[in-house]
Amino acid sequence: MLYSPVSPLKNFPLFVKSLIIDTYKSRHLAWRLFTRDLSAQYRQSIFGYIWAFIPPLVTALTFIYLEHKKIIAPNIAGSYPLYVLTGTLLWQTFIDAITIPLKVMHTNKTLLTKVNVKKEAIILAASGEIAFSLILKLVVFLAIAPFLGLATAPMQLLVPLGLGTLIALGFSISLCLLPLSVLYTDIQRGLTILLNFAFLLAPITYAPSATQSSNILNSLNLSVPVIVSTRDWILGSTTLGPIVPLAIGSMLLFFIGWTIFKVSIPHLISRIGN
């Protein structure tokens, strides 16, 4: 290994190669970190894994209650509970993809500053946690949804693509923010507020309006079209939506986020180490 003040991106092919090799080499550690955090997270808890799907369920139930009591009139064609449940599930997946990597980074901050581990392990461990949380939510969703009137539809085959895009998008936002969030606590605080705001703004508990495209704040939130398309597929729509460019764009963003993350780690350690 050669350590120097020269940017690792100067030799870009070598950087990409090291990114791939390090990712492969870190799989074992990533698995250990993932299982450690998972088993430790719920060891001091009575309800255990139930906590993984309680937040979106409670959110969904709240809106279902509000609609049932006619406090809100969201004007949805079909089952409102199913609509809300699908939306909150997708939104929570997006939120997880943003917050879990930040959390995993935070948990392993001391470790990173003391031991030269493959940084990719953090990303892989975070992916594992996101996937785990998604699977739990899907199991619950699939157990409830048929009772709320969910029927099979051909476009549901595209749901994994939608979920993948959503996760890649959230994950890349997280990775881009990660260096700043390690240095400044403002990021964590600001992010919580911003995400709550974005949730209320996005057409998750209500139908997207016809003038959606004119809503500049929602059009800034790239997750909205992905969530809307994926929900529509689940609920039986046959339109494809703008998923293809969004999927490609998210993957590209994800790679950029990963690069920023990998490049920033030694600098973060030298600023926050000890």
Add this chain to the structure above:
Amino acid sequence: MEPIIEVSNVSKKYCLNLKKSLWYGVQDIATHCLGKTIKSNLRKAEFFALNDVSFKVYPGDCIGLMGGNGAGKSTLLKMINGLILPDKGTIKVTGKVGGLIELGAGFNGLLTGRENIAINAAIIGMTSGEVKAKTQQIIEFADLGHYIDSPVQSYSSGMRIRLGFAIAAHLNPNILLIDEVLAVGDTAFRMRCFERLKQLQKAGTAIVLVSHNPIDLERMCNRSLLLTKGKLELDTDLATGLSTYESLLATSMVNATTTPDAPASFDKIQLKSNSLNTFDALSATLTISTTDPQLPLRVLVNVISPNTGVLGSVTSNANVVLQGQTQYNVTLTLPNLPLQFGGYVLQFWLYGPNLTNYYASSQPIPFKIVGPKTDSFGFGPSHTVYFHNTWTK
């Protein structure tokens, strides 16, 4: 033989102001993300924690890295470990690097010792095959009995370190970096640690050891690097390096003071030689001047070790009368000096005839005992003072 670590003209900047430091961090990240090289010039509130350091380490070397607090030892270890990057110069490292820096990094208190072995071993770079093969050895080395299946949060700090060391010591790295971790545990465990480190060293592992304990350094090292304020002051054999460092330490323990308007003072103090062997004679010449020739003067000298403090004092009134002149040239001889390998200082004090007539104390005068080598593993004399000894049966 090819060097296993090659540090070339390495500098590292640090910033003491947190807000600025964070902002410089953002700048550095941006610089690297744009594919540019970090500039080595100092920004506001920055200083060089390491400045233009170069050295090479070969397989089987065991280097004692010495220096006071803030000398840059840990920064250097972190750079060799690849945790942080140099701001100038390069570091070339060949082979697997293991660190006994933060033992038990990544331990989770809720999980058992056994579970944590698997995690910590993976953290420090063992493959899953190695972990499986070595778990039993690690458990035996740590020797924690039934505690191994209890949550780590119920461990004492000593037990945590034992487990951490046991895991780290079974990594078999090419380079092992050790930062102040050998000072813990009971004697039996520490000796087991040393034995393990010696085994690794024999097998070709290069060891870089940071310690403030001269006995630990003596046990392990064959070479020394001395850092002062970020600069590499010495790169030499252990005897010279360690004794120099110890006399520096002792020097920092001692302050020169004078009483205002004192009638007498030291003009000059010189050692005949400041590098001696045990039982050599130490000889110092002093020039003392006084404004009052009628005043009887008295000189006292302390022999000081950084490890134990003042070892003993002797005074001039036993042999000489310092009265009747305005200047005296005095020679002090300490024959058969019973001090062993290490660094020491002398400090001279100047008094008048009575208890309360204190006039001056000198700057610390460092000297070192560079041989013969002592044995700190318990197979011969060691530590500070040599005692003549006979054993009968």
